[in-house]
Amino acid sequence: MAQVQERVAAELDRIGPVVDELGRRFADAGHTLHLVGGPVRDAMLGRLQDDLDLTTSAHPDEVERLVKGWADAVWDIGRAFGTIGCRKGEWTVEITTYRSEAYSPDSRKPEVAYGTDLAGDLGRRDFTVNAMAVSLPDRRFDDPFGGIVDLAHQVLRTPGRPEDSFSDDPLRMMRAARFAAQLGFDVAPEVVAAMTAMAERIDVISAERVRDELVKLVCAPQPRRGLALLVETGLAERVLPELPALQLERDEHHRHKDVYEHSLTVLEQAIDLEERLAGPDGAGVPDFVVRFAALIHDIGKPRTRRFLSDGSVTFHHHDVVGAKLTRKRMKALRFSTEQVEAVSKLVELHLRFHGYGDGGWTDSAVRRYVRDAGDQLERLHILTRADCTTRNKRKADRLRRTYDDLEARIAVLAEQEELDAIRPDLDGNAIMTILGIGPGREVGEAYRFLLELRMDEGPQTPEAAEAALRAWWDARTP
Template identity: 80%
Template sequence: MSEVQERAAAALQRIAPVIDELGARFAAAGEQIALVGGPVRDAMLGRLQNDLDFTTSARPEVTERLLKGWADAIWDIGRDFGTIGCRKGDWQVEITTYRSEKYDPSSRKPEVAYGDSLAGDLGRRDFTVNAMAINLPDRTFEDPYGGIVDLAHRVLRTPGRPEDSFSDDPLRMMRAARFASQLGFTVAPEVQDAMTAMAERITIISAERVRDELVKLVCSPRPRAGLGLLVSTGLAAHVLPELPALALERDEHHRHKDVYEHTLTVLEQSIDLEERLPGGGPDFVSRFAALMHDVGKPRTRRFLDDGTVTFHHHDVVGAKITRKRMQALRFSADDTTAVSKLVELHLRFHGYGDGQWTDSAVRRYVRDAGDLLPRLHVLTRADCTTRNQRKADRLRRTYDELEERIARLSEREELDAIRPDLDGNQIMEILGIGPGREVGAAYAHLLELRLDNGPMSFEDAKAALLAWSSDRA
């Protein structure tokens, strides 16, 4: 038995309680059912998760009836696409009626039509490695398009002509890039050619679906491979145009880095540093901030008379560009704000020089980063891509020192919760005023004092407040 077969057999044994019972239920009702797509592929790769996909001859209402009394919970959110979902123990199950779907040339949504055979269903799937199935309950293997051979060679091909496949669902072009990153597969030349020729067709896909594929790609083990494919085929020009724009035309003296290559290196280095984050990785916010941190450079590049190149304020410009792109892709407000803030702050450390920052500057660094501070640490460290080892070591030591100072100040002052030494109620009581702008102005003044000088006693804070109020009178 080959290694692939051994892995598949072990995986099938692990899910036997699910597949055998489902197979028996559907067969008794005169319906066909098969484990299909990603779970079959992943079983052969030894990476089967707890999400199982099935395809069946049964219509959704029949599937739902057959699941009642067996599943722990049932949902029909995908009914319009022929899909009924359920949970059985630790397993998440989706069962979809054989189907044949395609996109109208100008539509964002597929037209769904039910199919009448497993072979027809497999023929409409995205790639041959996802067009394999295991019939139930007898567990016979179906592979009409040579998916197991492509799996062995780790290559992505389409069951039919790639042009037909991508015309039916243009998102499959992004999925090819995602699988290249996620599985470490190469994309067949004819598939790449079709992606290049049809790149503009991705624009009919909804921003939400594009976003979801982009997140999966960025959070994959090797995002550089998929991102490179998006750029080389022209897909990135439509879904993330800021990325190919980083491939700036070099000046004749090559006095600045290749920003595109630098960005991909920063992304890879940020991934290597994810163990520093409280939740570990993969962390989309951290990775996307690394990908977007220099997107303001093309717009701010200036050549000086002496031949040097500047990118003044590219952090601020980049943050605005990032926010606009993430809003266009329908990212959540929280993720958009977090990534944009990291882009805006990514240069702040370079003002630290050789450690001359005052405690006040360190407090402001922590205050401005807020709960993004661990991610800012990662981004700042990852942004060092110099080949000068002495310079790299110096930057690393300097940032080590900054983190140590933050830790020491945090022990004394609770930097992660910096606030004035008097709250709003105390301010109103001391000044004898009611709620209003004056309270906000006093609060802001005391916060600045707190950042500049550290914690004050109640009496010192009260005296400072009264002095401030007197000066305004």
């Protein structure tokens, strides 16, 4: 306990130049102000952050008046929910009026009402570890629901009955899974039971809010914990049904892998490799696209599973089917077009490497591999490597060496030919000049012919490309 107190004191000293002055401004105006939620929890865990959540007795108009002239910037995008945001130096601060909000049984939007005291505000929060507060500027600690004890035991529990909490805001069920993944905490049995019994209540939550929680979960340090909880409670069946569908019944001879467990393992192995995507400052990691692709790369298998007469199992074209399912699910969850296309491309291409064999691809095939992957090539490298979950060390080593060889060949060709920007050796203007034609369908056909020539034979001199183009044109022209 003493160590926790020291960590909190050190964190309060670190953020003191911001919160103490702000606390005095609110106190002088006759209002209370508390640091609350995640920042208090993370201070106890020794996890520093620059985003501060505060709660106050002041209503939004008064909050806005008090921070203007003090903050470097102020925004009110959350005013409808009682929140005013601002920035002070490097700090991002959100100040929310004491509130009480709940979802009516048939509504996708919460009804927001302002509360009157801190205890009521803390009582409506999701979990006890997020229901602790520190008053400002006097730094008095408030923990009416035993959050510090639950923090010490690393358990997620609701301040009141979980059924009441999840009825007020069903998204808290997904947040339980997300915090389990982020913090590595266990979820109390009564909370798991309520999540299971009330899973269908998640249907009233908008796709965008579900998506945001799913992204946070997948990008957490231990996503397997959270995903397994979603599957166990039946929530996954409602928000990402393709995941529990991977729990295929195994055939009596166990001739195919447990696809669900395999997918979770591929996700974890992809996480171990995603540092390849990080910039010099570590930016870009965690990477949702590569993690989500790893998680769902095999979602086409349930649709394509076939048992053969010899008892073996096939999943022909599960890559193509999986890409279609990926697009459908991600669009339903309102992901951006860029994310949908990136993940779908990775799912569609995740088997392509297995045609490489022992390095028998021609340079043309390697170029096509790079072209088809496009800007997802590095992620495809990660996914393909992570997809090897065999316990046969010799087989795993062979696959790793083979992929090393493919990457080496890509690097050599990239240095020689600028593979990242493969284009025909003649552009559209040159094509029209040589063939004496104007813009139209025929220019596109000629462009595609030259691109295929470039893929098959590598870079051409302008003279060779022109000769090939004229021969192709003469052969197709009546």
